[in-house]
Amino acid sequence: MEKISAFLITLNEEQKILSALESVAFCDEIVVVDSGSDDDTVTLCENFGARVIKHGWEGYAKQKQFAMMQCQYDWCLNIDADEVVSVELRESILHALSFANDIVAYEIVGRNQFLGSMVPVSMRLEYHVRLFRKSRVSYDSEKLVHESVVISGKKTRLTGHINHMAKESIAIFQKDLDKYSTLRAVEKQRCSKRSSLLKLFFVFPITFIKKYFIQRAVFFGARGLILATMESYYAFLKEAKLWELNSGD
Numbered sequence: 001m002e003k004i005s006a007f008l009i010t011l012n013e014e015q016k017i018l019s020a021l022e023s024v025a026f027c028d029e030i031v032v033v034d035s036g037s038d039d040d041t042v043t044l045c046e047n048f049g050a051r052v053i054k055h056g057w058e059g060y061a062k063q064k065q066f067a068m069m070q071c072q073y074d075w076c077l078n079i080d081a082d083e084v085v086s087v088e089l090r091e092s093i094l095h096a097l098s099f100a101n102d103i104v105a106y107e108i109v110g111r112n113q114f115l116g117s118m119v120p121v122s123m124r125l126e127y128h129v130r131l132f133r134k135s136r137v138s139y140d141s142e143k144l145v146h147e148s149v150v151i152s153g154k155k156t157r158l159t160g161h162i163n164h165m166a167k168e169s170i171a172i173f174q175k176d177l178d179k180y181s182t183l184r185a186v187e188k189q190r191c192s193k194r195s196s197l198l199k200l201f202f203v204f205p206i207t208f209i210k211k212y213f214i215q216r217a218v219f220f221g222a223r224g225l226i227l228a229t230m231e232s233y234y235a236f237l238k239e240a241k242l243w244e245l246n247s248g249d
Contacts, residue, residue, distance in 0.1 A: 001098045003028040004131075005071035006079065009063045013081035014039040016165060021048045023085040026094065027077060033067040041081075061147040065139040076134045082166045083110075089160025093131060096158060104153030105132035111161040115170070115223050118163065123224075124215040127157060142190070145183040170226070177234045185241035195243035200236070207235040 006024035010017060010032055021044075024030055030050040034042050035057040045052050053070055057063060068076055075097060079085060085093075089108060096106060107127040112119050119125070129137070129149050137149040167173045211217050211231050217224035 001094065002075050003073040004075045004077055004093070004097065005029045005031060005073040006077045007031040007033070007064075007067040007071055008079060008081050009060075009067055010034045010037060010041050010045070010081045011057070012037045012039045012041060014041045014044060016082045017041055017044055018048065019084050019165065020079060020081050021045065021050060023083075023090070024077060024079060026090050029072055031067060031070050033063060033070065035063065059141075060145055061139040061141050061143045064147055065141065068134050068139070071134060074133045074135050075131070077131045079130065079162055080164070082164065084163045084165060086161045086163060089158060089162065092158040092160045096131075102154055103156055104136040105129045105149070105151045105155040107155060107157045108160070108162050109157075110164055112164045112167060114167045114173075114220075114227055116168065117220075117223060119217075119223075119227075120219055122216055122219045125161075129155060130162060131158070142187070144187045145180050170230070173230060177230065177237065181234055181237035181241055184238045185245055188238070188242050189245045193242065194246050195239045199239050200243065203239050204232045204236045208232040 004027040006027040006029070008020060008030070011034065014037075021030060030048070032045045032050045032052045033055050034045070034052055035055060042052055042054075053067075055063070055066055058066065064078060068078070077085075077093065093106075096103075106129065108130045109125045109127050111121070111125055129151065132149060132151065133153075136152045139147055139149055167176075208228050212224065212228035217228045220227065
């Protein structure tokens, strides 16, 4: 079987980093790129046996591109410091890489924790490319948030989940929404996109209907209602901040 490098980017993740590292211990190496932690993140990673590289923050996409290029092996698995590879996914990865084929990237479904509970599998979950040959992909450097890779070749999907152990409270989630909506608004402005009164009016209800009914957050009880409402607010914030950025034009 071909060898695998796991890589993570970190900043002050001492509370969750060990769970992430333990979940990728099946990989042949673990590379951690830290952008200036002042807690025990670096020590915990080094004690676990990870190779830690200190590198100033360049933005999500560029930071992950740098981390990927530090990996020794061509097959690379990327997770965040607050994510955990499920047992089912680990076995799926090992099986997929145990025989030769022409696949260069694998999509993996993410499953979020929200207010102390994992979202039900009955909800429509999103797939993202997380396992790939580094020689055949690159991160889109134009992305300021929700970074993704550009692939040259075939991809397919794996079974199992990457569990995102975040959003422990509404306050934490709201803080993230504020930060990410600002980055997305700047990103959209750079692409010469503009908001409008119609977008500001309709983006919240359309996003809510999509999240609550089409993506089935309705089956997540009160948490589903809160989640759908807050993600609709995030969609509104992106448009409002984009309008604000362009309001002086």
